[in-house]
């Protein structure tokens with residue numbers, strides 16, 4: 001950990017509200033580049049998602065294309081099998097993005113991640129995709145989470 005990261009962690013521990021940047025893997029973003037993924041609240045990684053609570057996911061990306069639409073698809077990957085994970089709004093254009101999406105512009109995609117009480121308390125990988133007009137991924141990201149009671 002470098003000095004700067006240590007300082008940020010210290011501020012977070014002191015109770016400042018921090019944008020909790022999450023380590024993610026890119027799983028084939030074709031028409032945009034992801035700069036960062038931030039989940040709130042997520043003070044430790046993998047993010048501990050409490051049943052019955054809702055989290056916010058904020059993905060910052062720069063588009064390479066123009067697109068009238070953007071549609072999100074979320075899966076929970078359990079033992080390699082992707083299972084659809086319902087989110088409140090699949091329309092990216094209603095999730096912080098002003099459409100049409102323009103090339104070279106940077107957007108913040110912000111959506112809720114509700115964790116239902118009936119979900120099992122397991123570790124899994126969340127796969128979050130946002131597709132453009134041509135059904136290509138503006139972004140495809142993977143991040144690990146742990147569902148806790």
Ligand SMILES: *[C@@H]1O[C@H](CO)[C@@H](O)[C@H](O)[C@H]1NC(C)=O
Pocket residue numbers: 019038058059060108110
């Ligand atoms: C999303 O993250 C960006 C970059 O940190 C920030 O400027 C923006 O305010 C965030 N949006 C929301 C709704 O939290």
